[in-house]
Amino acid sequence: MTNEAARTSVILIGGGRMGTxxxxxxxxxxxxxxxxxxxxxxxxxxxxxxxRADVAIDFSNRAALPHALAYVRRxxxxxxxxxxxxxxxxxxxxRALGEACAVTWSANYSLGVAVLRRATEVVAxxxxxxxxxxxxxxxxxxxxxxxxxxxxxxxxxxxAGSMEVVCGREGMVGPRGRRExxxxxxxxxxxxxxxxxxxxxxxxxxxLTHRATxxxxxxxxxxxxxxxxxxxxxxxxTFDQLMFGE
Amino acid sequence: MTNEAARTSVILIGGGRMGTxxxxxxxxxxxxxxxxxxxxxxxxxxxxxxxRADVAIDFSNRAALPHALAYVRRxxxxxxxxxxxxxxxxxxxxRALGEACAVTWSANYSLGVAVLRRATEVVAxxxxxxxxxxxxxxxxxxxxxxxxxxxxxxxxxxxAGSMEVVCGREGMVGPRGRRExxxxxxxxxxxxxxxxxxxxxxxxxxxLTHRATxxxxxxxxxxxxxxxxxxxxxxxxTFDQLMFGE
Amino acid sequence: MTNEAARTSVILIGGGRMGTxxxxxxxxxxxxxxxxxxxxxxxxxxxxxxxRADVAIDFSNRAALPHALAYVRRxxxxxxxxxxxxxxxxxxxxRALGEACAVTWSANYSLGVAVLRRATEVVAxxxxxxxxxxxxxxxxxxxxxxxxxxxxxxxxxxxAGSMEVVCGREGMVGPRGRRExxxxxxxxxxxxxxxxxxxxxxxxxxxLTHRATxxxxxxxxxxxxxxxxxxxxxxxxTFDQLMFGE
Amino acid sequence: MTNEAARTSVILIGGGRMGTxxxxxxxxxxxxxxxxxxxxxxxxxxxxxxxRADVAIDFSNRAALPHALAYVRRxxxxxxxxxxxxxxxxxxxxRALGEACAVTWSANYSLGVAVLRRATEVVAxxxxxxxxxxxxxxxxxxxxxxxxxxxxxxxxxxxAGSMEVVCGREGMVGPRGRRExxxxxxxxxxxxxxxxxxxxxxxxxxxLTHRATxxxxxxxxxxxxxxxxxxxxxxxxTFDQLMFGE
Numbered sequence: 001m002t003n004e005a006a007r008t009s010v011i012l013i014g015g016g017r018m019g020t021x022x023x024x025x026x027x028x029x030x031x032x033x034x035x036x037x038x039x040x041x042x043x044x045x046x047x048x049x050x051x052r053a054d055v056a057i058d059f060s061n062r063a064a065l066p067h068a069l070a071y072v073r074r075x076x077x078x079x080x081x082x083x084x085x086x087x088x089x090x091x092x093x094x095r096a097l098g099e100a101c102a103v104t105w106s107a108n109y110s111l112g113v114a115v116l117r118r119a120t121e122v123v124a125x126x127x128x129x130x131x132x133x134x135x136x137x138x139x140x141x142x143x144x145x146x147x148x149x150x151x152x153x154x155x156x157x158x159x160a161g162s163m164e165v166v167c168g169r170e171g172m173v174g175p176r177g178r179r180e181x182x183x184x185x186x187x188x189x190x191x192x193x194x195x196x197x198x199x200x201x202x203x204x205x206x207x208l209t210h211r212a213t214x215x216x217x218x219x220x221x222x223x224x225x226x227x228x229x230x231x232x233x234x235x236x237x238t239f240d241q242l243m244f245g246e
Numbered sequence: 247m248t249n250e251a252a253r254t255s256v257i258l259i260g261g262g263r264m265g266t267x268x269x270x271x272x273x274x275x276x277x278x279x280x281x282x283x284x285x286x287x288x289x290x291x292x293x294x295x296x297x298r299a300d301v302a303i304d305f306s307n308r309a310a311l312p313h314a315l316a317y318v319r320r321x322x323x324x325x326x327x328x329x330x331x332x333x334x335x336x337x338x339x340x341r342a343l344g345e346a347c348a349v350t351w352s353a354n355y356s357l358g359v360a361v362l363r364r365a366t367e368v369v370a371x372x373x374x375x376x377x378x379x380x381x382x383x384x385x386x387x388x389x390x391x392x393x394x395x396x397x398x399x400x401x402x403x404x405x406a407g408s409m410e411v412v413c414g415r416e417g418m419v420g421p422r423g424r425r426e427x428x429x430x431x432x433x434x435x436x437x438x439x440x441x442x443x444x445x446x447x448x449x450x451x452x453x454l455t456h457r458a459t460x461x462x463x464x465x466x467x468x469x470x471x472x473x474x475x476x477x478x479x480x481x482x483x484t485f486d487q488l489m490f491g492e
Numbered sequence: 493m494t495n496e497a498a499r500t501s502v503i504l505i506g507g508g509r510m511g512t513x514x515x516x517x518x519x520x521x522x523x524x525x526x527x528x529x530x531x532x533x534x535x536x537x538x539x540x541x542x543x544r545a546d547v548a549i550d551f552s553n554r555a556a557l558p559h560a561l562a563y564v565r566r567x568x569x570x571x572x573x574x575x576x577x578x579x580x581x582x583x584x585x586x587r588a589l590g591e592a593c594a595v596t597w598s599a600n601y602s603l604g605v606a607v608l609r610r611a612t613e614v615v616a617x618x619x620x621x622x623x624x625x626x627x628x629x630x631x632x633x634x635x636x637x638x639x640x641x642x643x644x645x646x647x648x649x650x651x652a653g654s655m656e657v658v659c660g661r662e663g664m665v666g667p668r669g670r671r672e673x674x675x676x677x678x679x680x681x682x683x684x685x686x687x688x689x690x691x692x693x694x695x696x697x698x699x700l701t702h703r704a705t706x707x708x709x710x711x712x713x714x715x716x717x718x719x720x721x722x723x724x725x726x727x728x729x730t731f732d733q734l735m736f737g738e
Numbered sequence: 739m740t741n742e743a744a745r746t747s748v749i750l751i752g753g754g755r756m757g758t759x760x761x762x763x764x765x766x767x768x769x770x771x772x773x774x775x776x777x778x779x780x781x782x783x784x785x786x787x788x789x790r791a792d793v794a795i796d797f798s799n800r801a802a803l804p805h806a807l808a809y810v811r812r813x814x815x816x817x818x819x820x821x822x823x824x825x826x827x828x829x830x831x832x833r834a835l836g837e838a839c840a841v842t843w844s845a846n847y848s849l850g851v852a853v854l855r856r857a858t859e860v861v862a863x864x865x866x867x868x869x870x871x872x873x874x875x876x877x878x879x880x881x882x883x884x885x886x887x888x889x890x891x892x893x894x895x896x897x898a899g900s901m902e903v904v905c906g907r908e909g910m911v912g913p914r915g916r917r918e919x920x921x922x923x924x925x926x927x928x929x930x931x932x933x934x935x936x937x938x939x940x941x942x943x944x945x946l947t948h949r950a951t952x953x954x955x956x957x958x959x960x961x962x963x964x965x966x967x968x969x970x971x972x973x974x975x976t977f978d979q980l981m982f983g984e
Contacts, residue, residue, distance in 0.1 A: 110450055111372070111373065111447065111450070112373070112445075112447060112450040112451065112452045114372070115368070115369050115372035115373055115452060116369075116452055118368050118369075118372065119365040119368045119369050119452075119454065122361070122364050122365045122368055123361050123362075123364075123365050125490075126357070126360070126361035126364065126489065126490055127357065127358070127361055130680070130681065131632050131679065131680030131681055132680070133629075133678040133679070133680055135627070135676070135678070137625075137690075137692075140623050140667055140668040140692070141667045141668075142667070142668075143664075143665060143666050143667060144663075144664065144665065145661040145662060145663070145664045146661075146662070167660045167661070167662030168659045168660015168661075168662065169637040169638075169659070169660075169677040169679065170637060170638070170659030170660060170675070170677075171636075171637070172635075172636065172637045172677070173635060173636065174635050175632055175633045175634070175635060175679075176632040176633075176634075176679035176680070182678055182679065182680075183662070184627070184676040184678065185661040185662075185664070186625040186627070186674055186676065186690065187623065187625070187661065187667075187668035187674065188622070188623030188624070188625055188668070188674075188690065188691075188692025188697070189622065189623055189692030189693050189694060189695070189696070189697060190692075190693075190694050190695050190951070191692060191697070191951075192951070198629075198678065198680065199358075199680075200629075200632070200680025200681030200682075200683060201357065201358060201463075201681050201682075202462065202463065202466065202681060202682050203458065203459045203460040203462050203463050203681070203682050204356055204357070204358040204456065204457065204458045204459065204463045204681070205358065205455075205456070205457045205680070205681060205683070206358045206361060206362055206365075206454075206455065206456050206457075207453075207454075207455040207457075208365065208452070208453075208454055208455075209451075209452065209453040209454075209455070210450065210451070210452050211450060211451045211452075211453075212449065212450045213449045213450065213928070213929075213930070213951045214449040216448065216449050217447075217448065217449050217450045220448065243372065244371070244372055376926070376927065377878050377925065377926030377927055378926070379875075379924040379925070379926055381873070381922070381924070383871075383936075383938075386869050386913055386914040386938070387913045387914075388913070388914075389910075389911060389912050389913060390909075390910065390911065391907040391908060391909070391910045392907075392908070413906045413907070413908030414905045414906015414907075414908065415883040415884075415905070415906075415923040415925065416883060416884070416905030416906065416921070416923075417882075417883070418881075418882065418883045418923070419881055419882065420881050421878055421879045421880070421881060421925075422878040422879075422880075422925035422926070428924055428925065428926075429908070430873070430922040430924065431907040431908075431910070432871040432873070432920055432922065432936065433869065433871070433907065433913075433914040433918075433920065434868070434869030434870070434871055434914070434920075434936065434937075434938025434943070435868065435869055435938030435939050435940060435941070435942070435943060436705070436938075436939075436940050436941050437705075437938060437943070438705070444875075444924065444926065445926075446875075446878070446926025446927030446928075446929060447927050447928075448927060448928050449927070449928055450927070451926070451927060451929070459682070459683075459684070459705045602942055603864070603865065603939065603942070604865070604937075604939060604942040604943065604944045606864070607860070607861050607864035607865055607944060608861075608944055610860050610861075610864065611857040611860045611861050611944075611946065614853070614856050614857045614860055615853050615854075615856075615857050617982075618849070618852070618853035618856065618981065618982055619849065619850070619853055691850075693849065693850060693955075694954065694955065694958065695950065695951045695952040695954050695955050696848055696849070696850040696948065696949060696950045696951065696955045697850065697947075697948070697949045698850045698853060698854055698857075698946070698947065698948050698949075699945075699946075699947040699949075700857065700944070700945075700946055700947075701943075701944065701945040701946075701947070702942065702943070702944050703942060703943045703944075703945075704941065704942045705941045705942065706941040708940065708941050709939070709940065709941050709942045712940065735864065736863070736864055
């Protein structure tokens with residue numbers, strides 16, 4: 001059904017759980033041709049033999065970054081990166097690559113979270129003087145708190161970063177501060193990830209919720225990003241911009 | 247604290263439960279002077295003796311409409327109307343009055359619902375192919391279903407009105423239609439009003455919720471609308487436009 | 493409709509917000525005759541002039557306790573107490589009064605919370621190895637955390653008091669402990685009180701929620717307790733026992 | 739770790755999605771030995787060659803029933819059945835087998851649902867005059883409504899079957915009936931199954947929720963039932979009885 005000539009060529013960097021899931025998703029959705037896959041440890045091979053592709057999808061690790069950047073710069077491929085754990089200066093290098101190529105990076109390629117973030121901005125602007133509390137729930141093996149996605153939503157509630165973030169209220173005395181945002185981390189079972197942003201006013205409340213039930217959504221989102229970044233002008237794009245335009 | 251000269255003058259039309267609540271709210275918030283109050287049955291008096299005011303706030307009934315319209319047209323006051331039960335041609339008359347004066351009408355002056363509507367539009371645009379279901383809960387004495395606010399949210403989900411609205415699935419056979427919106431009306435206890443808009447995708451969902459716990463929010467919203475409509479150019483404004491601008 | 497002879501006679505101790513609400517509730521429900529009301533500061537008058545009643549309802553303060561206890565002991569009335577802020581030894585005195593009279597005390601006379609507590613015990617026994625997290629939400633003026641009702645529900649989750657209560661997880665490293673219970677306090681707007689008890693297992697979760705929208709429920713519960721304690725054998729009864737029997 | 743001699747021997751009837759999942763679960767949990775597996779179409783082989791086992795686990799179809807029943811009756815194995823789609827007289831045959839062997843059948847082997855059912859009974863008894871509404875959500879391919887689990891929970895709310903079940907309220911006029919139970923079926927995305935039982939009183943509400951995120955929970959529950967039924971006296975046991983005793 002898909003014209004061979006119209007298929008988008010891909011190289012995958014990162015052969016772990018997310019890389020495997022992305023490979024399956026590319027195949028299931030169709031319209032893609034995976035030219036090659038480089039495990040996180042084999043990224044140095046990108047420097048020599050890697051074929052030119054329309055887009056590189058990178059879910060690997062920090063160590064692979066120099067090779068991925070060099071590949072993209074040399075071939076002019078677009079870059080979709082979901083690798084995390086970078087230092088700020090490494091993120092800056094990815095961002096700077098946007099001067100030469102079309103680049104996107106996100107800690108969360110879920111379409112629902114991207115939309116929830118947009119909706120949270122709308123609500124926060126409209127209800128600026130309401131009290132806001134963020135609640136995130138993850139499985140009992142998650143090793144950090146609060147979640148990166150909760151921080152991303154906090155950025156939508158408080159773009160200026162001027163509010164006080166309160167992560168526990170045990171033994172508090174006296175009323176809540178006006179410029180507080182509560183952050184609450186529930187841990188239990190095998191929950192893939194639930195995020196709630198609550199806004200409380202006088203006699204009414206608004207709540208925005210996102211619930212993920214598998215990692216598949218992150219793979220699907222990265223593939224959607226790949227589909228949309230190919231053919232764009234050089235630049236650094238957020239996932240949100242790719243999915244919903246300017 | 248408020249300069250006498252700067253106070254906004256108001257006439258109230260409708261002396262019922264909402265009218266009384268609005269009078270209290272105007273006083274509590276300050277900056278308003280209520281020149282006179284006309285019960286729903288006394289609206290004819292508006293034709294003769296009513297003083298000129300900056301804004302008329304109308305929570306009365308259909309019968310009062312001709313008097314309210316004539317008053318506004320004659321004096322050039324702004325109009326904030328929350329009266330419901332109008333026929334379409336009556337709503338059209340209110341809208342047409344916007345050619346001469348600054349006018350707003352809404353079935354729901356809750357700030358939270360106005361914001362939720364905006365957020366719902368954002369989510370529906372972003373997740374256009376997800377399945378949507380609306381759930382509303384009200385006290386057990388409510389005499390109609392679905393609620394007006396649920397219909398307002400449906401308008402945000404499906405602005406073109408092209409989807410099929412499904413209000414019960416008992417005995418259904420076969421999968422859900424792609425272009426359905428489910429509408430579910432829970433009735434129980436004394437619930438002032440809860441509205442949920444659910445969007446379901448593959449392995450993730452987004453839900454937007456508004457919860458009201460008293461009628462006070464509707465009075466506060468109408469007073470906020472009055473504050474913002476005074477001094478505007480003639481025109482018909484939605485509550486949303488008044489609160490959040492263009 | 494009610495036979496005069498069958499009416500339950502009451503004296504009220506405490507004339508504050510809850511006392512006033514209870515007086516209204518007794519009248520609205522019918523079947524009660526309030527013989528007299530003693531403000532928290534006038535409790536000493538109980539020692540002299542107070543008429544004999546079927547039941548004393550006490551929503552006053554610590555200072556009134558000696559007078560209330562003496563009155564009940566002297567007249568043999570039943571006691572329904574919702575006064576809080578007692579020291580442990582004062583609670584012990586109330587409990588000891590059960591040797592002579594029918595006595596109940598609770599920090600929360602909401603019927604829904606009493607039932608939720610029972611249901612929580614059932615779930616906690618059935619799902620003993622699931623992870624449990626308690627979330628409570630109250631208005632932004634509440635001066636302490638976690639709420640008394642959250643502690644009451646914690647008692648249902650962990651009757652032996654052997655689990656570690658965790659009230660904030662900021663900066664946590666590593667997985668959740670097996671014997672933890674999370675307690676999360678959200679504060680915002682005018683919320684009268686919402687309590688959620690979450691149980692998380694492998695690929696499934698159970699959540700029990702109670703939502704209060706006014707203080708009326710506490711008055712209604714105290715009146716229901718009064719109705720049920722009159723005529724009982726001397727003893728200390730929990731609110732739960734009165735409402736749901738052995 | 740497990741003594742070979744102490745392992746529970748199993749035969750599996752039904753090789754479909756659930757059968758495969760149960761086989762994996764038996765292996766993962768340990769303490770079981772699967773002697774043989776019979777596909778739904780091969781059930782006739784049970785009549786001849788099937789070895790004696792401690793327990794037969796049947797997730798097959800109607801056609802296999804006579805062979806399964808004969809096998810159990812002949813060998814005295816216990817039976818754990820999760821096959822659905824039976825006619826009432828077939829269910830009666832399974833129940834009658836309890837006279838000879840230890841037998842359990844359930845449409846839902848989720849531990850969470852079993853506990854939620856117990857908790858629902860507790861709440862319904864305590865809040866008998868509150869309004870109850872049940873909401874169930876499943877993926878958009880589910881072909882029937884309401885779900886079997888919603889009906890199971892309805893049985894806990896209304897054991898006498900005396901209430902009117904209302905599945906849609908479009909165009910309703912007038913207040914809710916006192917003896918109604920609302921049943922609402924949401925359909926969307928890939929939701930594995932969410933069930934909410936709401937109870938609404940005056941100014942308060944109680945809600946019990948179960949959320950499943952995979953089919954694994956049904957396999958785990960069936961294996962837990964197998965573990966507990968082996969060695970029991972002949973009789974028909976509910977899943978609830980096996981898990982929580984008398």
